[in-house]
Amino acid sequence: MQDTPNTFSHQHASHCESGVMSAIVRHYGLPLSEPMALGLSSAVSFAYLPFIKLGGLPLVAYRMPPRAIIRGLQKPLGIRMRTETFRSTERGEARLNSLLDEGKVVGLQTSVFWLPYFPDDMRFHFNAHNVLAYGRDSASGEYLLSDPVFEEPVRCAPADLARARFARGVLAPKGLLYYPETRPSEPDWRKAIPAAIRKTVRIMLRAPIPLIGIRGMERVARAVERLPATGDLQKSKLFVGHLVRMQEEIGTGGGGFRYMYASFLEEAASLAARPALAELAGELVEIGDGWREFALATARMIRDRDPFDPARLAALLRQQAAREKTFFGSLDRAIQ
Numbered sequence: 050m051q052d053t054p055n056t057f058s059h060q061h062a063s064h065c066e067s068g069v070m071s072a073i074v075r076h077y078g079l080p081l082s083e084p085m086a087l088g089l090s091s092a093v094s095f096a097y098l099p100f101i102k103l104g105g106l107p108l109v110a111y112r113m114p115p116r117a118i119i120r121g122l123q124k125p126l127g128i129r130m131r132t133e134t135f136r137s138t139e140r141g142e143a144r145l146n147s148l149l150d151e152g153k154v155v156g157l158q159t160s161v162f163w164l165p166y167f168p169d170d171m172r173f174h175f176n177a178h179n180v181l182a183y184g185r186d187s188a189s190g191e192y193l194l195s196d197p198v199f200e201e202p203v204r205c206a207p208a209d210l211a212r213a214r215f216a217r218g219v220l221a222p223k224g225l226l227y228y229p230e231t232r233p234s235e236p237d238w239r240k241a242i243p244a245a246i247r248k249t250v251r252i253m254l255r256a257p258i259p260l261i262g263i264r265g266m267e268r269v270a271r272a273v274e275r276l277p278a279t280g281d282l283q284k285s286k287l288f289v290g291h292l293v294r295m296q297e298e299i300g301t302g303g304g305g306f307r308y309m310y311a312s313f314l315e316e317a318a319s320l321a322a323r324p325a326l327a328e329l330a331g332e333l334v335e336i337g338d339g340w341r342e343f344a345l346a347t348a349r350m351i352r353d354r355d356p357f358d359p360a361r362l363a364a365l366l367r368q369q370a371a372r373e374k375t376f377f378g379s380l381d382r383a384i385q
Contacts, residue, residue, distance in 0.1 A: 057154055057183040059195040059202045063309055065179040066118045067092070068197025069156045072181055074126060076154055079233040081126075088313030089241060090121025091248040093306055095373075097265040097272075103219055104174075106291040109269065111306050113252075115158065115177040115220060119227055125241040128233040134223040138211045141224030145182060148228060149192075154183045158225040160216035166196070166203045176220040238320035243384040246317075246326075250381045253373065263377075266370035274363035286351045289362060293344045304344070307337035314380075325383040329376065336372050343369065 057076055062068025067087045074081040087093065092113045099107040113121075116132070123130055135141035148155050161167060161178045183202075184193040191204040205213075214224045253262040260268060269292070276285040296304065311333040318327035343365045349355040350362070 057195065060197070061200045062197035063305060065197050066115065066177075067309070069179045069181050069195075070118050070122055072195060072197070073154060073156060073229060074122065074128065074233045077128075077229055077232045079126065079235060081233075082312075082316060084309045084312035085316055086118060086122060087306070087309050088249075088317060089125050089236075089245050090118040091245045091252070092118050092121060093249055093310045094252045095262055095265050097260050097269045099260075099272075101219070103291075103295075106288060108219075109292055109295040111296060119156070121245075122233075125236045125245065126233040127231070127236070128229050129231045130227050131230050132225060132227040134225050136223075138215050138224070141214060141226070142207065142211055145226055146185070148226070149182060149185055153228050154181055154195075156181055156227045157210075157214060158222035159210070159213035160218075160222065161213075163209060163213035163216055164196075164205065165209050166199075166205060174216075174218060176216050176218055176222055238317075239322060242317045242321040242323075246380060246384050250377050253377045254381070263370050263374045266366060266373065270363045270366035270370065273359050273366060276359040278357055278359050282357050285357065285359065289347045289359075290351050293347045296340060297344050304337040304340035307333050307340060311337065323383065326380075329380055329383060332376055332379070336369065336376060339365075339369050339372060 060068070060072055060075075062071065062083045064083070064087070067083045067090075070090075071081050071083040071086040074086070081089075090113075094110070094113050096110040097107065098110070101108040119130055119132070122128065133144060135144065145155060145157070157180050158176070159178050159180055160174065160176045162172045162174045164172070164178070164180075179197075181195040181197075182192050183195055185191065186193065186204065189204075189206075191206055192210050194203050194205055194210075196203050214222055214226075216222065256262040256264070259265070273289060273292075276288060278285070311330040314326040314330040314333065318324050318330075343362070346355070346365060347362060350357045
C-alpha cells in the first residue's frame, strides 16, 4: 500500500477520531462519510464514571472510549488496523518517520494542549485528540498534518508533535500511532448496518453497569440534583460546567454526536433499504437540540444570568434520558 504525500486530500470533520478514520478509509479506496464511520463503529453512547477524574471532576462521556472507532470499523470494513505505542519519544518519532518514508498515512493520538497550531483559548489538557500525519517537509522537517477540526492542513515541528504524542496524565497517548495493514472493502450494508445499530441499542438500553447508557444519564441527574443551590456555589458550578464542557467542547459531545448519528441513520436508510431509519433521524435531531438547550441553561446559571437551580438542570437531564430511552427503543424495533 504505497502512497505519496501529494495523493492525500484533507477534509474538515466534526470530530477527530471519526474524521481521521473516515479520511484513512477514503484514502485507501473506500468512500466513507464521517457519520457512517461513527455509526458503523457503534460509537454513540453515554457514560458517567465518577471514579475516573479529569481535573478532579468525574469523567462524563457521550461516546464510546477513545480508539473505539478505530477498532469498531475493522470488522465491518474488513480492514486490519495496526496500533503501536512506545516507551520512549525517540522510538516513537523514528517509527513515525519510517512509516511516512514508506508513503503511509498514519493516525496519531495527541494532547491538544501541546499542539501549537491551536489558538491559545482552545488549548487544554485533553490527551485523546486524533490527527493524521501524511508527510514531512524535507527542508524544515515539519510534519504535514491533517487535523480534522481545522479547515486546512497544518504543520507541526518535530519537538512539538513529540511533546503532544507523549503527554502524561489521564488517557496518556504513549506515542500511539495507527495505520491500515490491509485495504478496506465495501461491506454488505444490509447486514453491517443493523448489526452496528443493535450494538448501540444494547449499550444505551441494556448495559449491565448502571453508569452506562440511559441509566448513566439518570445517575448524573441525581448527582446534579444533590448539588447545593445556595451559599458558596463554586464547586456546584464547576460540576455542571464540566458536564457542558464534556458535552460541547471535548469530542463534539452530546448534541454534536446525536446530530451526526442522525446523519448516519439517513444514509443508512438508503444503504440498508430501511426507510424507517430516516424517519427516526428527525427525532434524534430534536434530542440533540435538547442537549444544546441543557448546555445553554447551564451556561446562563454559571454566568449568573439566571438563578442557580440544580433541580431544573436535573429535570432537563431526566427529560433527555427519557427521550433517548424512547428513541433507542424505537430504533431497536426498526431493525427487527
